[in-house]
Amino acid sequence: MTIAETAEALRRLHADPELLQVVNVWDVATGRAVAALPGTRAIATASHSIAAAFGYPDGEQIPVELMLDMAGRIARAVDVPVSADLEAGYGDAGETVRRAVGEGIVGANLEDQLKPLAESVAAVEAAVAAAEAEGVPFALNARTDAFVHGRDRGRDVWIADAIERGRAYLDAGATTVFVPGNFGEDVVVELVAGLGEQRVSLIGLPDIPAPARLQELGVARLSYGPYPQRVVLAELQDLASYLYDGGTLPRDIRPRG
Known part of the structure; x- marks a missing residue:
């Protein structure tokens, strides 16, 4: 498939009523191992994990060149669509997405870090426009940190903020809205009601409902981060x-993925 066809396939996976589960990887070996599984329809990179593999802390401390190079190596090594965690865009969301597309990446997370809404919307618009200029129907998973950085404001406030921001990102061309956080089914229901079915993306944490239930609720995507x-x-x-304690390697080690 061409990169445009691969990107379109990833967008369809987000729109499909079947929940899209993406297990996050951080190098070619892990990418190939996950991509080889029958249940894998797409994979995602984890920025925290790639940064850690290179010895950098999370939070755009790794040089963007290293992050994009690893994401590209993964994309070229597997036969499924790859979505990259591009953090907040490394200072230029449009240029970073343009370069990601050049590496074979067909989707991305882009976080707002609870920056002013107009600034965050502009970043989403720049990312979408950059991919469109390359002829790629990019699957942008626009992340809002309304829970991560704003849960101390109270339940109703952060949910309303997540929905307001999410709607703005969807209007700006995002495919889905990623709301990371450890919360229960009641919150998931509100997010889906506010943003629409097949529009909400979540991270698998202990209080998040099981995948089968998320699918019933109309969630589009579930990832697992670091x-x-x-x-x-x-x-x-x-x-x-x-x-070290004297044990030996087991005889039933599986071949490399």
């Missing part, structure tokens, strides 16, 4: 401790 990397690193530490 948590897959944390699970893998914990398993690595457990293995190393076991080996």
